Structure formats: C-alpha cells, structure tokens
Amino acid sequence: MNKRKLFFLSILIFICCIIVFYHSILNMADIKYKVPYSNNVAREDLQGRTYKKITITKIKDEKIAFLTFDDGPCLNNTLKILNILNENNIKATFFVVGKQIEKFPVITNKMVEKEMSVMPHSYSHEYKKIYKSIEAYKEDLERCCSVIENITGQKSGVYVRVPGGANNRYCNKAVIEAIRETIREKDMFCVDWNVSGGDAVAGKIPAKIIKDNVLSQCEGKKIAVILLHDAYYKDSTVEALPDIIRGLKEEGYKFKTFNDITLEERKRLMRIRVINV
Ligand SMILES: [Zn+2]
CATH class of the missing domain: 1.20.5 (Single alpha-helices involved in coiled-coils or other helix-helix interfaces)
Incomplete structure (x- = not known):
C-alpha cells in the first residue's frame, strides 16, 4: 500500500x-x-x-401570553372581545377606567362572570389631571380601585397599569418616581408590556398591522404581556383579535391572566422589567 x-x-x-x-x-x-x-x-x-422507579420528566419550556386590554369597558367593543375570548376558551386581563365601569357596570360584571381579570388603570385617564402631582395620581388610583370594588363586589387587584406606562414621558420624572413608590407602598405592582399591538398610536390602525405587530414582537419570547385596547373607537383591535389568538396558539402560547399569575411568572416579568416595583 x-x-x-x-x-x-x-x-x-x-x-x-x-x-x-x-x-x-x-x-x-x-x-x-x-x-x-x-x-x-x-x-x-x-x-x-x-x-425504585425514577421518573425523569423532561419539562418543555412553555410559552405564556398575557393578553391585556386597556381603557375599557366600552359599549361597542368590550362584549365583542369577551365573545372572541370565550369562543377560544381563553381569559385575558382588562385594565379598566373607573368612569367607564361606572357607565357600563353590566359589561364590567360580564367580565367578572367570564372569569376575566379586572385590574385598575385609572379613574379619569386624563393625563393633565392625574400627572399634576403625586396626590392627584393617588386620589385617581384610589377612586378607580373603590369603583371596581363597588361595582364588582370584589377586592380590586394588586396589578395596576399606569396610563402611558410606568416610565412614561407625559409625567415629570419626580412625579412618576413618586407614583411607582406609592404603588410599591400599597403592595401593588406596575404592569407594563413587552409586546404592543400599536393600536393606540393613532385613531384607526388597520387590523393586519395590529396582528403583525403582536406576532412579530412575540417571536423569541417565552413570556409576553401584550398591550391592546378595548376603547370605543378600537374596532380594528377586535377585528385583529381572532388572528392574534390563532397565531399565538400556533406558536404554542398558553394564555394567562393577572388573576392566576404565579410567583415565578411575576419574578420573570420583574427581571425583564415588564413588572416594575
Ligand atoms: Zn390607557
């Protein structure tokens, strides 16, 4: 060779x-x-x-989606959203506006009846008013919580979404820091989002854009808190919702609310600063 x-x-x-x-x-x-x-x-x-038998279960990482709807309830869209959620057998979180739930107590109680999570957003949702001072914000949040309690007969939840987010540019730095401090003192948590449908950037956003925003931002995320709105003029959000749910299901997401969030999930959301304390 x-x-x-x-x-x-x-x-x-x-x-x-x-x-x-x-x-x-x-x-x-x-x-x-x-x-x-x-x-x-x-x-x-x-x-x-x-x-002895040793069973080793390989735990598959599951994906979790928290669908959240701000600014409702409203007459035309909230019930449609509840129906879509119901048809798909999933629950979501509604960060409600106090004066809206005073106007639509029946719709609010429908949310509770359908086991949705009803959490405080704001009483008036008027930025100029609530961000004038820490006292103004405190009064607004307390009023929102007490209206939720009066109408639903349930204690208001501890997860709050600050209008515009917990680091928003509508409020001066000192006041927004004091707001976060106040929420912390009340043993509550500020919930922001890591996925946005973008349905609040203008009056009418096409449904396809809302759907694409959600699904593209969810890519690669094991845990997603998705910001959407159920205000009166947000019909394209309603239109986009079935496709959003279908897309998320296809990607293997399980749906949860802030009523059934686990301690571990809360810690994960704190680590990625979706929940601020
Ligand atoms: Zn809002």
Missing part, C-alpha cells in the same frame, strides 16, 4: 471513530430521559438489590 492510500485509509478510520463516538454520546444523553419501569413498584435485580 503506498503512502497516499495509507493516508486516506487513516482519514477514513478517523472519521468512523468520530461517528461512533458521537452516537455513543447521543445514546447516553437519551438514557437519562428513559423511564426505566412502567410502574412505581420497587424492582429487584439479580443480586437482590432493590431500585
């Missing part, structure tokens, strides 16, 4: 060794996830040693 043939033969043997080694590593990894026995009864081997 000449040197050239010997060289190629060595290369071939080397490649074969690599393949065999790689497969044995894969098999070892696989064994870790194999369930050894089909029941929980302790087994005995030939030497008389007993072994």
